[in-house]
Amino acid sequence: MIKITNLEKFYRTEEVETIALNKLSMHVDTGEFVAIMGPSGCGKSTLLNILGMLDDPDEGSYVFNSIEVAHFNERKRADLRKHNIGFVFQSFNLIDELTVFENVELPLIYTGVTTAERVKRVEEVLDKMQIMHRRNHYPQQLSGGQQQRVAIARAVVNKPKLILADEPTGNLDSSNGNDVMELLTDLNEQGTTIIMVTHSEHDARYSHRIIRLLDGQTVMENIMV
């Protein structure tokens, strides 16, 4: 599903040039659950942003579903992204002014799904995430665990092929964290490819494969059994 080759990304300030990704190559197959680990500043988040087409690489190739996307413009990337990729963030990133239902509905609006179909699909996914009873609440009225469920619901409502999760349990206690990891595992078992950035060895154990990064390069891959 994903194949990146010699990916490079630099960050420049006036005086310093930082290499975030240094000729990084990797691939992820359809249906895999991959964890990316490494110390702060190793390039995990940069990698995830590029994989999610939120950012573009400076050098190298990124093939997504057999399409070279490294040099797509913003509009094309947005188009590909909204149909194929769901995001889960550490800080949930729900819109405060929208209710649970409306937050989850948002991706469907951007992909042009009809109103009736939207209601059906949002209710379906809220049900699955066991958050239906909170559908008319605002994010501030929910606990962290509930907020992350809503965020996951939003990530999957469009039935994306790939979910990118950036430290999805980082802001949660261990019990809520485990619930979230179970949810992701379920989704993966139903066929969704998942790539997750994490600091937690515990969370990483839910994955099939751990890619460890250091200074923008792959230093080790562990296959989980």
Next chain:
Amino acid sequence: MFKNFLKVMFRSLTKNKAYSFLNIFGLAIGITCAALIFLWVENEVNYDAVHVKKDRLYIARENQKYDTYVFTHQSTPGMMGPAIKAEIPGVANVCRTSESTNSLLYSYNNKPLFAGTLYAEPSLFSMFTLPFIAGNAASAFTQLHSVVITQKTAVKFFGTDKNVLGKSIRVDNKQDYTVTGVLKDMPANSSVQFECVMPFQIYWDNSPWLKSWGNNSLTTYIELKPGVDPKSIDKQLYGFIQKREPKNLGRVFLFGMTDWHLYNDFKEGVKTGGGQIEYVHLFSIIAWIIIFIACINFMNLATARSEKRAREVGVRKVLGAGKKSLALQFIGEALFMSFIAAVLAVILMALVLPAFNMLVQKQLTIGFGNVYHILALLGLTVACGLIAGSYPSLYLSSFNPVAVLKGLKLKDSSAAYIRKGLVVMQFSVSVVLIISTVIVYQQIQHIKSRNLGFDKDRLLEIGLQGDMAKNYAPIKQDLLNSGFVQNVALSDHSTIYGGNNTSGMTWDGKAPGSEILISQRYVTPGFFETSGLKILEGRNIEEIDTASKPIAMVVTQSLAKLMGGKGSALGKRIHYEGDTTAAVVVGVVNDYVYGNMYGKPDPVMFFSSSPEHTDRMYVKIKAQQPVEASIAAIQNVFKKDNPAYPFEYRFVDDQFNQMFLSEMLVSKLSRVFAALAIIISCLGLFGLAAYTAERRIKEIGIRKVLGASVSGIASLLSKDFLQLVIISCVIAFPIAYWAMHTWLKTYQYHIDMQWWVFATAAVSAMVIAVVTISFQSIKAALANPVKSLRSE
């Protein structure tokens, strides 16, 4: 998707009430201001629009060339109108009228009332659009003693405008007139105004001087046939009077109705293109400036608050929103807020319109029945929304989702400069307005305190009515006996206004070919004492002078200088060219200002007059007497000595103030606009200060932990804003200087600008800014640092 935008917008508006209020209220003030100004502009621009033939109607004006200037006026010889109609083929019609309305006494059922009456030829009704609601144009003036009145006058006379046709009303206690027509009330923005109109023939029969080609003393309106070029008529009019009377200096030309109100300014006999139109332009510009300031506010607040919206932008982008859809969303929000502001503005307008009408001396209405008003308001609203939303939408929609979702602080570079630039712009405008307001005020005070050469205080002007001239001696005696009155005299002209003048005088030693315009006034003895003119040389005018040969006269100092050269003018003689009747100078009084309060007055000759040849009385109230009791005492005298007429008077002081109406209007409006510009700017500054405090909350926390004091932090936050205000002053000073310099130059008699006005404006702008910011700065400085640091 649209529904989703609406939801987010509505919830974000209600959630951030203070922000929404600042934004919407600022815009609403802007729209209210602009809409009021545009109502005024509409009224001005549509002056005389009611007259269907306005494009073919002209007033005959005359240029008279003198030694030092060309005098453009609108008095014409009485014989001219019919001659023009008979001889010039392009002329469709001509109407002669008296030069102004005369206040005549009407009495119906013994109820005496004054009404402004015009004498006009019947063509008035066909040339101007004056619809009859009773009677008709054809039969209105078939009888000599007929009068046509307006609806309002009908109500004033008879209590109703129904069934008044044919009613008889007594005029001046002498003659009965029949009401032969009732006209629909004319709009206030029509140049033709009167309460009653009577046949011109009456005026003609009573005014023998009208029959001379050498005398300019009535108004001539001319209607051209369709398609006739007024320039071709002007060529024929240029020597029209001189063919009959070579000595008349007047060169006649046509002045089109569409220019009467807005472009009535002549210099050296040529239309300058200026006049009331300058105020129309000035206020239109001010309206747009205020709108712009309000929009700047909106931009500032919207971009300053953008960090709060950043996450929404990020999430929407991640979920697939394009830049365009986000930009549209934010433009949409601005438009929506602009519409709320417009609704609020309509309410504000309804509230302040009466006050505004009082300010501009008009009866403006919002006029929702008028499609153009609705369209204009819509246009204004959309313009506001688009201007206000343009920059924020570009700014917000270009956020990088990766950065904002990571919670990184936005780079504070270009946007910050733009925000600061906007604040500088607002404050520059405010400072210019403050300076202009002060200088306009100073100039008006300067003119009002000008030494006029006569004493206008406690001086009453009373129009002569009925038997007042005949009974002048007993009236004067009774007034003086009342103990309230210091002096009484009669005159044939208002002291303060212009009046009869002539250039036909000559004297020994006058430079050959020189044309000097001299005013002539007929007064009774005691006039100089009453009006406070000082006799510098020679003697006062006496009663006996009415019959003296040669005629005795008193002249003003400037004429004395012209006649006497280095020596005295006493005993020098003056006479009309080609006439042997001479007048001799017996006294000299000081020059005094009349007519144009900003200019240098022409010389004046005073002649002694018997009471019958005057038409107004001046009464000087004693300095120590209370004014109200004095008026009451004077009224009692008139009740006794002239019982048939109601007592009406005017203070010369008030007449004087009346001469500054447009300057006063500019002064008042500039004060209002300056205040509003400052209020709107402060709303913006307040929002920006809040934003800065919020942005620097971590810095403030750390500084406090490290030991910074509250005052230290408050001044840290205020310093940046003060810099902006100082930059604003640097920009505003030259602009204000240039604008005011240009304005003052239009007055001969004007102040010099003083540096302290600029300094005061700068200091007040800074004080206002500091007060506005300090609330936010102190709040931020007092906040608990633990909270702000934990939130990071």
